[in-house]
Amino acid sequence: MTRKYFKNEHDRLVAKEIANKAVSIILAGALAVSSFTIYKLYTDQKVVVLPTNITEEFWVTSRNLSETYLKQMGQYVATALLNVSPNSAKGQFELILDLAAPSYYQNLKQELVNQTRYIVENGITSAFWAKTFKYEKDHILVQGTKHNIIGDKVVEKKEVVLKIYFEVQNGRFYISTFEIK
Numbered sequence: 001m002t003r004k005y006f007k008n009e010h011d012r013l014v015a016k017e018i019a020n021k022a023v024s025i026i027l028a029g030a031l032a033v034s035s036f037t038i039y040k041l042y043t044d045q046k047v048v049v050l051p052t053n054i055t056e057e058f059w060v061t062s063r064n065l066s067e068t069y070l071k072q073m074g075q076y077v078a079t080a081l082l083n084v085s086p087n088s089a090k091g092q093f094e095l096i097l098d099l100a101a102p103s104y105y106q107n108l109k110q111e112l113v114n115q116t117r118y119i120v121e122n123g124i125t126s127a128f129w130a131k132t133f134k135y136e137k138d139h140i141l142v143q144g145t146k147h148n149i150i151g152d153k154v155v156e157k158k159e160v161v162l163k164i165y166f167e168v169q170n171g172r173f174y175i176s177t178f179e180i181k
Contacts, residue, residue, distance in 0.1 A: 062171045071133045073173055074140040078162050081178065082128035082146055089116045101167055101174035108177060125149045128160070140164045 058069035065073075077099070080092045093112040100108045118124070130144040141163055148156040163179040 060171050060173075063168060065168060065173060067135055069173070070135045070140050073166075074133050074135075074142045074162075074164060075130055077140075077164050077175065077178070078128060078130055078142040078144070081180075082126055082144075082160070082162065084119055085125040086120045086123055089119045096175065099173065099175045101169070101176045104174075104176045108175065111177075123150055138165055138167065140166065 054072050056068040056072060058066045058072060060066070060069060077096065080095045084092055093116055096112060097105065097109055119126075126149065127147045128144055130142050132141075132143045134141040134143075141161055143159070143161045146156075146158055146160045147154050161181045163181070165176045165178065167174050167176055
């Protein structure tokens with residue numbers, strides 16, 4: 001009788017151990033799946049923003065930007081770079097430097113300092129009207145008309161293309177450089 005009792009008790013404990021191992025494996029698997037899901041949801045967040053000075057809704061994820069966001073950033077950068085006067089150039093160019101990628105900051109700063117000096121020394125005011133926007137993986141093309149004014153006379157009116165090179169780091173838009181043609 002004692003042998004039968006111990007055998008039953010042993011079998012019950014073995015079954016309980018197997019059940020505990022099975023439950024532990026299932027819980028570990030569920031934890032792994034939920035951790036992966038949380039990670040993916042966290043890194044692929046999409047936030048829709050409509051600030052008061054922006055005209056269209058846009059979204060940004062950690063790796064991607066919507067076309068409406070790129071268009072509005074192209075418009076913002078083009079306005080800050082190309083609608084300038086001797087009095088506003090320094091302040092507007094500081095707005096551009098706020099968007100500069102850390103690795104390109106010094107080069108971009110030097111270029112903007114040179115442009116500020118040229119604008120102030122020559123008393124140039126410029127006005128830009130954007131017409132078209134095109135987007136690629138790493139740049140935005142803004143095409144439009146630029147008027148350069150000295151005093152009260154338009155000294156130059158020409159079609160220009162602003163090519164803004166950018167990168168996205170953790171959902172943030174950074175300017176690496178730009179070209180005006």
